[in-house]
Amino acid sequence: MLESVLALGGLxxxxxxxxxxxxxxxxxxxxxxxxxxxxxxxxxxxxxEEEFREGFDSSINSQLVYHDLFRDPLNWSKxxxxxxxxxxxxxxxxxxxxxxxxxxxxxxxSHQDSRPGDSSPVEHVHVLGLLHGELHGPGPMGTLSxxxxxxxxxxxxxxxxxxxxxxxxxxxxxxHETHWFSILSDFGVDLQGVSPLKSQPHPDPLTPxxxxxxxxxxxxxxxxxxxxxxxxxxxxxxxxxxxQQALLCRGxxxxxxxxxYEPDAYDDLDQEDPDDDLDI
Amino acid sequence: xxxxxxxxxxxxxxxxxQGTLTLLCDAGTDGSFLVxxxxxxxxxxxxxxxxxxxxxxxxxxxxxxxxxxVSLTSARERGQxxxxxxxxxxxxxxxxxxxxxxxxxxxxxxxxxxxxxxxEFVREALEPVDCREAAWRSPVLLVDDLSVLLGxxxxxxxxxxxxxxxxxxxxxxxxxxxxxxVHDSGDAEDEESDVLLNGLSHQSHLILRAEGLATxxxxxxxxxxxxxxxxxxxxxxxxxxxxxxxxxxxxxxxxSFFARGMSPAVx
Numbered sequence: 415m416l417e418s419v420l421a422l423g424g425l426x427x428x429x430x431x432x433x434x435x436x437x438x439x440x441x442x443x444x445x446x447x448x449x450x451x452x453x454x455x456x457x458x459x460x461x462x463e464e465e466f467r468e469g470f471d472s473s474i475n476s477q478l479v480y481h482d483l484f485r486d487p488l489n490w491s492k493x494x495x496x497x498x499x500x501x502x503x504x505x506x507x508x509x510x511x512x513x514x515x516x517x518x519x520x521x522x523x524s525h526q527d528s529r530p531g532d533s534s535p536v537e538h539v540h541v542l543g544l545l546h547g548e549l550h551g552p553g554p555m556g557t558l559s560x561x562x563x564x565x566x567x568x569x570x571x572x573x574x575x576x577x578x579x580x581x582x583x584x585x586x587x588x589x590h591e592t593h594w595f596s597i598l599s600d601f602g603v604d605l606q607g608v609s610p611l612k613s614q615p616h617p618d619p620l621t622p623x624x625x626x627x628x629x630x631x632x633x634x635x636x637x638x639x640x641x642x643x644x645x646x647x648x649x650x651x652x653x654x655x656x657x658q659q660a661l662l663c664r665g666x667x668x669x670x671x672x673x674x675y676e677p678d679a680y681d682d683l684d685q686e687d688p689d690d691d692l693d694i
Numbered sequence: 695x696x697x698x699x700x701x702x703x704x705x706x707x708x709x710x711x712q713g714t715l716t717l718l719c720d721a722g723t724d725g726s727f728l729v730x731x732x733x734x735x736x737x738x739x740x741x742x743x744x745x746x747x748x749x750x751x752x753x754x755x756x757x758x759x760x761x762x763x764v765s766l767t768s769a770r771e772r773g774q775x776x777x778x779x780x781x782x783x784x785x786x787x788x789x790x791x792x793x794x795x796x797x798x799x800x801x802x803x804x805x806x807x808x809x810x811x812x813x814e815f816v817r818e819a820l821e822p823v824d825c826r827e828a829a830w831r832s833p834v835l836l837v838d839d840l841s842v843l844l845g846x847x848x849x850x851x852x853x854x855x856x857x858x859x860x861x862x863x864x865x866x867x868x869x870x871x872x873x874x875x876v877h878d879s880g881d882a883e884d885e886e887s888d889v890l891l892n893g894l895s896h897q898s899h900l901i902l903r904a905e906g907l908a909t910x911x912x913x914x915x916x917x918x919x920x921x922x923x924x925x926x927x928x929x930x931x932x933x934x935x936x937x938x939x940x941x942x943x944x945x946x947x948x949x950s951f952f953a954r955g956m957s958p959a960v961x
Contacts, residue, residue, distance in 0.1 A: 432895040433937070435924060460897065462866040485862055488855060490810050 416446045437461075441469065448474045459483045496538040499523060504543040504558065505550065513554045520561055574606065695735035695762060696727075696949045702921060702940065703900075707739035712832045712869045715861060717898040718839075719891065721878035722906030723917040727944055729838045730755070732873045734762040737769050741870075742830035744819040746797075746812070748780035748842045761947045774830060776819040780842070800848055807848035809856035817863050820870065833870035835860055840890065841877040850889040857894060878903075899925050904942075914959035915941050919951065 419426060420443060430436030444454050448470075454477055458466055463480045470478065501507065507516050524541045545558060547567075559565055565580040579591045592609035627634055636644065648654055684690070700706055718728045726749075733755065736743050747755060756766040769775035778797060787801045797815035800807040820833035843853050857874065864870040876894060879887050895901055901922040907915060921938045940951045952958070 430896075432892065432901070432924070433922065435896070437925070462862065464866070484858075487858070488810075490813065490859060 416443055419443065420446060441466075444478070445470065445474055448477045453477055453479065455479045455481065457481050457483060459487065496540065498540040498542065501541065501543040503546065505546040508545075508550060508554055513557060517557055517561060520558075524561075524563075576609075695738060696731050698951045699731055699949065700735070702938065702951060705735075707735060710736070710739045710741065710831060710871070712871060713865045714871050714899040715857075715865060715894075715897055716871065716873045716900045716902065717894050718873065718875040718902050718904075719878055719895075720875070720904040721880055723904055725875060725877075725902075725904040726750075726838065727949055728902055728904060729836070729873075729875055730758045730762060731949075733766075733836055734759055734764045736834045736836070736871075736873075737764045737766075737774065740774075740831045741834045742774055742776075742820060742832075743769075743834045743836060744776045744778075744816050746778045746780070746816070746835070746837045749838050751781055752777060752779050778815065801846065807843075807846075807852050809843070809848060809852055810859075813856055813859045813863075816860055820864060820868060822868075833864060833868050835864050835870070835872045835874075837872075837874040839875035839877065840894075841875075841879075841887065844886050844890060850886040850893070853890055854893045857897070861897065895924075899923070907941075914943060915957050916944050917942060918954070 426443075428436045428440055430439075444456070448454050456466065456478060458480055462484050463482055466480065467475050467478065504516070520541060520543070524539060543558075543562075545555075547555070563582050565582075567578045567580075568575065569578065570576050574594055575596060577593045577595060579593065581589045581591075583589075594606040594609075596604045596606065598604055648656065686692075695707070705711065716732070718725055718732075720726075720728075733743070733745065737759075745755075752766065759766045766775060766777070770777055780798065783796070784798050784801055787796050787798050790796070795811045795814070797812040799811045800809060816835055820835065822833075840853055840857075844850060857872070860872055864872055874894065876891050877887070878891055881887070901920075901924065903920040903922070905918045905920065907917060918939060918941050921940075923936050939954060941954050941957060942949050942951045943957070950958075
């Protein structure tokens with residue numbers, strides 16, 4: 415019976431119920447496949463590896479590759495410390511998978527440290543990807559460049575390798591650095607120097623600075639006498655202390671002003687009601 | 695505990711099976727007598743018990759426990775029993791500061807509910823503290839009951855995930871046991887309840903299903919108990935009967951079981 419079930423290949427569906435469980439039959443089919451010399455991969459979600467391997471003898475167990483999704487499928491037990499994922503290479507992935515899939519996966523991988531509502535401290539996930547520059551067009555290259563927080567471009571002159579590093583820190587301007595380095599035999603890095611921050615192009619040393627005030631048809635310079643006259647000039651609307659004194663002391667030589675008034679016969683000089691319009 | 699039920703299940707407090715998930719299920723009747731049985735059984739077997747009690751108060755279980763010969767108060771005091779009183783602590787969730795994680799914290803969440811804090815509570819309760827490791831036998835998780843979680847807005851898959859993690863920790867790592875009660879509403883439209891019941895059934899080693907009689911209420915026979923043993927570890931020649939059905943009558947301090955149609959009142 416087992417052979418006829420396995421004969422056709424493809425997908426074999428085992429439907430069981432609570433009363434009649436199917437795991438024993440699954441294990442019998444696995445044993446049959448293993449005895450035929452096939453390697454068996456098990457994606458285990460429902461039982462532990464020990465329980466699944468129970469009942470198989472050692473020869474069959476050695477052919478069984480168990481992929482454990484049972485122990486911690488939802489990642490509730492926080493893996494201690496930061497994780498680094500190295501992709502060798504991204505170029506291979508880009509050649510075999512659509513660019514969108516690769517970018518979405520990279521984004522999901524590298525943003526695992528920002529889970530909403532997670533009160534535990536941020537776990538840093540580092541994703542290192544190797545990309546061969548000549549293989550891809552400007553589209554995929556630009557997309558991956560936009561995804562990356564740090565981008566290292568390798569080049570060099572003659573015998574010296576250089577790494578041009580672009581840092582994209584969040585909410586800050588991107589900064590550049592260029593390091594000259596070599597890799598040692600034990601994969602240590604020997605740094606030979608850092609180039610200065612390249613924020614402006616270097617001025618060309620061949621052309622001297624030009625003085626724009628030469629060869630003019632008008633005079634921009636002041637003689638010494640003209641400078642003195644200029645400095646001693648009081649501006650008309652500037653309230654200097656001299657002006658203040660001049661305004662205040664104007665009445666020194668003059669008599670104070672006085673008003674002479676002779677009232678008519680009809681004048682009613684009522685200080686309380688000078689216009690005579692109060693109706694009391 | 696009920697000695698007659700122990701005989702039917704072929705267990706005793708001296709020889710406790712480890713690493714098993716026992717599913718208690720009731721349909722059309724109240725299966726809580728099974729919860730009281732297992733609570734007193736594991737306490738008498740000197741196991742460390744974590745009881746997630748969402749349905750009744752502590753004093754209720756204590757009163758029934760005393761009839762069955764165990765004192766929950768003294769078990770809690772000596773550290774054998776960790777009791778999560780759902781009714782009381784659900785009020786704490788609403789009133790306490792939000793930053794502290796609470797096993798019933800899913801009550802505050804707007805989404806489908808994540809039972810990870812409840813799992814962490816169970817794990818901390820049952821993981822052996824070094825110096826007192828040899829004090830108790832295997833750890834046991836008892837839940838009364840899981841259908842309440844569905845009613846509180848947690849999805850069936852989230853409850854299954856919670857039991858999955860409890861199985862991985864309690865049954866596999868700690869070699870303990872889990873006993874959980876689920877209601878079978880019999881309502882064809884309640885898909886979540888069906889998913890939960892069937893999903894748990896497929897993961898269980900032993901299923902005890904208490905059903906009401908099809909003919910209705912009877913004074914001498916309160917219901918029918920169906921016992922199903924699943925997943926015998928390597929299938930051996932000598933296997934126990936896979937399925938047994940008995941009828942029962944609940945009395946003040948015990949439950950009597952008899953074969954169908956053999957109630958003492960009838961004979």
